Every structure is written in C-alpha cells, then in structure tokens.
Amino acid sequence: MSVLVYTENWDGKFKKLSYELLSYAKSVATLVGGDVNALSIGKVNQDELSSLGNYGASLVLSADGTPSGLDNQVYTEIIAAAMDKVGARILIMAHNNSGKALAPRLSVRLKAGLAAGVIAVPESVNPLVVSKKVFSGKAKGKVEILTEKAVLTLSQNSFEINETAGTASVESFDSGVDLAAAATTIKDVQKQEGKLLLTDADVVISGGRGMKSGDNWAPIEELATVLGAATACSRPVSDEGWRPHDEHTGQTGKIIAPNLYMAFGISGAIQHLAGVSSSKCIVAVNTDKDAPIFESADYGIVGDALKVLPELISEIKTVKAQ
Amino acid sequence: MRILVCISNVPDTTTKVKFSTDQKSFDDGGVQWIINPWDELALTRAMELKEDASNPVSNVTVVTVGSASAEPTLRKALAIGADDAIRVDAVSSDAYFVAAQLAAVAGSGDFGIILCGIESSDYNGSSVGGMISEIMGIPSVSAVSGLKLEGEEVVITRDIDGGREELSVPAPFVGVVQKGIAKEPRIAAMRGIMMARKKPLQVVPAADAESYTSYKEFAMPEPKAPCKMVEADNVKELVNLLQNEAKVL
Ligand SMILES: Cc1cc2nc3c(=O)[nH]c(=O)nc-3n(C[C@H](O)[C@H](O)[C@H](O)COP(=O)(O)OP(=O)(O)OC[C@H]3O[C@@H](n4cnc5c(N)ncnc54)[C@H](O)[C@@H]3O)c2cc1C
Ligand SMILES: Cc1cc2nc3c(=O)[nH]c(=O)nc-3n(C[C@H](O)[C@H](O)[C@H](O)COP(=O)(O)OP(=O)(O)OC[C@H]3O[C@@H](n4cnc5c(N)ncnc54)[C@H](O)[C@@H]3O)c2cc1C
Numbered sequence: 243m244s245v246l247v248y249t250e251n252w253d254g255k256f257k258k259l260s261y262e263l264l265s266y267a268k269s270v271a272t273l274v275g276g277d278v279n280a281l282s283i284g285k286v287n288q289d290e291l292s293s294l295g296n297y298g299a300s301l302v303l304s305a306d307g308t309p310s311g312l313d314n315q316v317y318t319e320i321i322a323a324a325m326d327k328v329g330a331r332i333l334i335m336a337h338n339n340s341g342k343a344l345a346p347r348l349s350v351r352l353k354a355g356l357a358a359g360v361i362a363v364p365e366s367v368n369p370l371v372v373s374k375k376v377f378s379g380k381a382k383g384k385v386e387i388l389t390e391k392a393v394l395t396l397s398q399n400s401f402e403i404n405e406t407a408g409t410a411s412v413e414s415f416d417s418g419v420d421l422a423a424a425a426t427t428i429k430d431v432q433k434q435e436g437k438l439l440l441t442d443a444d445v446v447i448s449g450g451r452g453m454k455s456g457d458n459w460a461p462i463e464e465l466a467t468v469l470g471a472a473t474a475c476s477r478p479v480s481d482e483g484w485r486p487h488d489e490h491t492g493q494t495g496k497i498i499a500p501n502l503y504m505a506f507g508i509s510g511a512i513q514h515l516a517g518v519s520s521s522k523c524i525v526a527v528n529t530d531k532d533a534p535i536f537e538s539a540d541y542g543i544v545g546d547a548l549k550v551l552p553e554l555i556s557e558i559k560t561v562k563a564q
Numbered sequence: 565m566r567i568l569v570c571i572s573n574v575p576d577t578t579t580k581v582k583f584s585t586d587q588k589s590f591d592d593g594g595v596q597w598i599i600n601p602w603d604e605l606a607l608t609r610a611m612e613l614k615e616d617a618s619n620p621v622s623n624v625t626v627v628t629v630g631s632a633s634a635e636p637t638l639r640k641a642l643a644i645g646a647d648d649a650i651r652v653d654a655v656s657s658d659a660y661f662v663a664a665q666l667a668a669v670a671g672s673g674d675f676g677i678i679l680c681g682i683e684s685s686d687y688n689g690s691s692v693g694g695m696i697s698e699i700m701g702i703p704s705v706s707a708v709s710g711l712k713l714e715g716e717e718v719v720i721t722r723d724i725d726g727g728r729e730e731l732s733v734p735a736p737f738v739g740v741v742q743k744g745i746a747k748e749p750r751i752a753a754m755r756g757i758m759m760a761r762k763k764p765l766q767v768v769p770a771a772d773a774e775s776y777t778s779y780k781e782f783a784m785p786e787p788k789a790p791c792k793m794v795e796a797d798n799v800k801e802l803v804n805l806l807q808n809e810a811k812v813l
Pocket of ligand 1: 449450451452453475476477478479490491492493494495506507508509510511512513514517527528529530533545546547548577601
C-alpha cells in the first residue's frame with residue numbers, strides 16, 4: 243500500500259518543504275508497508291528529480307507539461323490520475339496555499355478522508371489515526387480517517403528532514419489531462435522580483451507597535467534582506483498604515499510557520515500568536531520583561547528594538563562573511 | 565446574481581480552550597460564539613458588492629450547518645446586512661459532511677458566488693470550501709484577497725509567490741477568502757439588529773451524507789521550554805545561539 247507525495251518546485255528547484263514531505267511520507271510508508279512515490283508537475287531536470295531519492299522516494303512521476311495557470315480543477319485531475327497510476331492509499335501534501343486549495347478537492351475526488359495540518363506520524367494505521375492542531379494551535383486533536391484512502395496535509399516544520407543516499411527512478415507521466423482546460427483565466431500578474439511570499443518564507447522578520455512609527459522600518463527590511471527573509475507585522479501596524487495589509491500575521495491575517503520568526507516590539511496577543519505559533523524558533527525583542535510574547539518565544543532580549551536591530555544586523559553580517 | 569456566504573459559528577478568539585474530562589469533546593461552558601472572522605470579512609465584501617448599484621447582485625444569503633444554538637450567530641449575520649439565512653439542522657464534526665450539506669443548499673438556490681473562509685478557527689480544517697466545489701463540480705479559487713464584478717464577470721485577486729495575480733472565473737464558483745477581501749469586518753448597527761429579527765431564517769433538514777473523519781480525543785499542547793534570555797548588550801550571543809543551538813541561521 244503505497245504513498246504519493248505531491249511535491250512543489252519553484253522555477254525547477256525543489257525546496258526544503260518537499261524534502262520534509264518526503265521524509266514524513268517515508269515514515270508513513272514504513273508503517274503501512276509500502277513505497278514512497280513522488281509527483282512533480284512542471285519542468286524539472288532529471289538530476290533534480292532523481293535527487294528526491296535521497297529523501298525516501300523510490301519512484302518520481304514527472305508530469306512535465308506545465309498547466310497554463312494554477313487552476314485547482316486541472317491540478318486536481320493530474321494528482322488524482324497519479325494516485326490511480328501508482329495505486330496509492332495515502333496522499334501527502336503541504337499545508338500551504340496549494341495544499342489548502344487542492345487537498346479538499348482531492349479528498350472528495352478520491353473519497354478519502356482529509357486530515358489537514360497534521361503534526362506527527364500516524365499513531366496507528368488500521369484505522370489511520372493522526373494528530374493535528376485545532377483551535378488555532380491552542381490544542382491538538384486526534385483524527386480517525388474513516389475511509390479506505392486518506393489525504394494528509396503536513397503542517398510545516400513538524401517533521402525533521404531525513405536525508406539518506408538513494409536514487410529514485412524517474413518516469414515521465416502523461417496524466418491525459420487537458421492542460422488548457424482551465425475554467426479560470428489569468429488576467430494580470432504583478433510580481434516583485436526578490437519579494438518572498440510571506441507564507442512560504444523560511445525566515446520572517448516582524449515588527450509591532452513597539453517600533454513606534456512606520457518610518458522606523460528600515461532596519462527590519464535590512465535584516466530581512468541580510469537573511470533572505472520576508473517581512474511581517476502585527477495587526478495594529480497594518481491598521482495604522484505603517485505597513486501593507488498583506489504583511490499582517492495572526493488569527494485574522496496570514497498564518498505562517500517559518501523556521502525562524504523574529505518579533506520586534508510585538509506584545510504577543512493571543513490573536514497574533516495564532517498566526518505564528520507553529521514557527522520552529524521564535525525570537526522576541528521587547529522592552530517589557532513581562533510581555534506575553536516571552537512565554538511563546540525560544541530566545542528573548544529585554545531591550546529597545548531600535549537599538550538591538552542595528553547591532554543584530556552588523557553581527558549577522560560579520561558571521562555571514564566568515 | 566445571488567451570493568451565498570457560508571458561516572461557521574465559532575468560539576470567540578480569546579476563549580480559553582477546555583475539553584470534557586474524558587478529553588473527547590470541546591467544553592463549551594461559558595463560551596461566547598462569534599461569526600468565524602474570515603466569514604465575517606466574506607460577508608462584509610458580499611454586502612459591499614450588493615450595495616454598489618452598478619453590480620448585478622440581487623441577494624446575499626448566509627448559511628450555517630449546526631444546531632439551534634448557532635442561530636444567534638446567524639442573526640448577527642442578518643444584522644450586518646444579509647437578506648436571509650438558512651440553517652441546516654445537523655450537528656456534525658466532519659468537514660465532508662458539512663460540505664455536502666452546504667453543496668446541497670448552494671445547488672438548490674441558483675447562487676453564482678459561494679464564499680467560504682480559508683479556515684474555521686475551531687477545527688482548523690481549511691477543507692469545507694474546496695470540498696463544496698468538488699462535490700458540485702464547479703471551479704474554486706483559494707487564497708482570495710480581492711473580489712470584484714465587472715458587469716457579469718467575476719474578477720479575483722489572489723496571492724502567489726512573489727506577488728499577486730488577477731483572474732476571472734465563471735459563475736457559479738466557490739471563493740475561499742483570506743485577509744484583504746474586505747478592510748474591516750462590518751459591525752451591525754442598531755437598525756440592522758432591529759431589522760434582523762424580521763428577516764427570514766429558514767431551517768432545513770440535513771441531507772444524507774457520510775462522514776469521512778472523526779475526532780477521537782483532544783489534548784493541550786506540551787508545555788514549551790522556557791524562553792532563553794540574552795542580555796541586550798550581548799547580541800553576539802543571540803546570533804551564536806541561533807546559529808549553533810537552534811540551527812536556524
Ligand atoms: C478578533 C480579533 C482578531 C485579532 N487578530 C489579530 C491578528 O490577526 N494579528 C494581530 O497581530 N493582532 C490581532 N488582534 C489584535 C491583538 O489583540 C493585539 O491588539 C495586537 O496583536 C497587538 O499588536 P502589537 O503587539 O504590535 O502592539 P502592542 O500590544 O501595543 O504591543 C507593543 C509592544 O511593544 C513593546 N515595546 C514598546 N516600545 C518598544 C521598543 N522600543 N522596543 C521593543 N519593544 C517595545 C511593548 O512593551 C509592547 O509589548 C486581534 C484582535 C481581535 C479582537
Ligand atoms: C469534535 C467536533 C465537535 C463539533 N461540534 C459541533 C457542534 O456541537 N455544533 C456545530 O454546529 N458544529 C460542530 N462541529 C462542526 C465544526 O464546527 C465545523 O463546522 C466542521 O467540523 C468543519 O470544520 P473545519 O475546521 O473543517 O472547517 P474549515 O474547512 O476550516 O472551514 C472553512 C470555511 O468553511 C465554512 N464552514 C465551515 N464549517 C461550517 C459550518 N458548520 N456551516 C457553514 N459553513 C461552514 C466557513 O466559511 C469556514 O470559514 C464540531 C466539529 C468537531 C470536530
């Protein structure tokens with residue numbers, strides 16, 4: 243009984259995310275006694291595809307025709323065809339924008355129970371029982387899948403990447419899906435070179451009302467540039483117009499799970515934490531030693547963000563230069 | 565064109581989450597119920613679209629799947645401006661079951677735009693919107709941060725890697741909305757609250773549908789290790805810890 247992983251590439255390269263999914267899938271496959279198959283959509287070169295073997299894939303299906311846009315129905319058809327092709331019982335995807343868009347459709351399509359935002363390997367496989375976050379991370383719940391097949395979306399940073407030498411066989415996969423059949427039509431795309439999508443960034447630098455004014459954001463942006471990070475903010479900051487609305491994280495903003503989240507002058511309100519508490523490591527800089535953010539942070543500095551930021555930038559530059 | 569907004573009735577965002585002693589169900593004692601924040605934004609945008617006379621929007625309906633205890637939340641949605649409300653009378657813990665109910669309602673009412681939130685703040689499924697669209701066999705667009713009408717054409721803005729994209733989608737479709745769809749959730753005015761009492765709230769029986777999943781048990785997360793404090797004049801140490809202990813740099 244095999245497992246299929248839907249991998250995502252960015253301009254032909256896989257990211258950490260896909261390795262995490264494959265490592266997770268390998269553990270699941272070991273439990274159910276099957277192989278890990280990966281599906282890749284779009285143009286990716288042979289070496290990159292077979293390197294997925296290092297993370298547990300034994301077969302990579304490469305659907306190398308590129309759909310004309312991210313149309314949910316077209317992608318659903320391709321992934322469902324790949325599930326059929328390898329006869330997989332479990333489909334594993336990321337709990338990111340595309341996973342949230344496609345997994346529910348595939349759940350219906352495959353008649354497969356969906357557990358979204360899974361945080362650990364299944365505790366049993368017959369029946370399949372997995373843990374996920376509920377109540378915006380304030381608790382977790384165990385979900386039993388009642389159907390024969392299952393779709394799991396993995397919460398970012400909840401599983402260690404496991405790299406072991408191996409090669410996957412790569413097979414070109416023609417899903418038979420009409421790639422031009424999209425119901426949606428793209429009218430306009432605005433891309434800013436170098437601007438990272440907040441929800442996909444590995445490192446996020448964030449500022450709150452403690453930054454005092456929108457004019458004080460230069461060091462946040464500089465630190466983000468130095469670290470190849472995205473920038474974010476608390477809700478009052480975007481409400482004040484100090485920062486664009488799409489940077490606001492929290493219960494009513496973006497929900498993110500980077501490797502590193504650095505919060506400058508953010509108090510740590512429960513609604514803010516709901517959007518960032520899945521980060522692997524949280525650093526807080528705040529003048530108030532009793533600020534609630536320190537209860538959720540891994541590392542903290544009690545101090546003035548405007549003084550700490552320049553020192554941090556220069557220290558990181560020094561370390562990076564070594 | 566008619567718009568359907570799916571409303572999840574959820575505990576207030578500041579609720580201290582507790583479970584029954586057997587850990588098998590959510591303890592709702594003392595909980596204040598609200599419209600799921602995303603759904604409130606979706607409803608706000610639906611009202612804006614309807615109020616702009618240049619748009620062909622005739623009606624905004626809100627729907628929830630839940631017991632009678634969810635009705636005050638539906639009344640709130642009517643007070644914000646929805647024309648009418650539907651409650652599917654069922655208590656369910658499964659996203660597919662809920663989606664099947666909503667698809668049945670959406671299919672029976674000639675709705676062009678069906679809006680859902682990206683996530684319900686209780687069970688965090690991010691499931692229902694996409695499921696409705698697949699059950700109905702219609703397009704879905706997710707991570708929707710803008711929605712407008714150009715005549716009969718629906719134009720959507722969504723976030724993509726490194727920017728945003730505008731696309732058009734034929735009705736009927738399901739839009740799964742996130743941050744940005746409306747600026748601020750609309751607050752019901754006194755007049756709206758008075759009017760809401762007289763607006764139609766129809767209760768319909770549940771359609772036959774399976775459940776695909778079931779919650780077995782809940783738990784609070786493990787307490788995390790205390791925060792390691794670093795002196796403000798020792799930024800070097802922080803960088804060292806991030807690099808060599810946390811290994812995140
Ligand atoms: C329904 C609802 C939904 C909400 N959703 C969200 C959401 O999605 N996201 C969100 O962020 N909020 C949300 N909020 C608001 C939330 O409750 C808080 O009000 C908000 O997060 C506080 O933002 P802040 O931490 O930037 O500001 P504050 O709470 O004002 O905190 C500022 C912090 O900066 C510190 N400080 C001051 N000067 C300095 C300095 N020089 N250097 C370092 N630190 C300094 C202060 O000690 C303080 O801790 C929501 C609220 C409600 C009711
Ligand atoms: C253990 C448990 C107990 C439950 N008990 C009850 C209960 O006592 N009473 C009760 O009414 N429900 C109950 N529910 C149902 C629950 O509130 C959700 O409706 C359902 O589980 C879908 O949640 P989700 O996290 O998958 O939603 P998501 O897929 O995250 O929701 C996304 C969007 O779908 C729409 N949506 C979601 N749920 C509904 C809904 N019910 N009606 C209309 N639109 C919706 C909203 O637009 C929402 O923003 C229970 C669920 C569980 C797991």
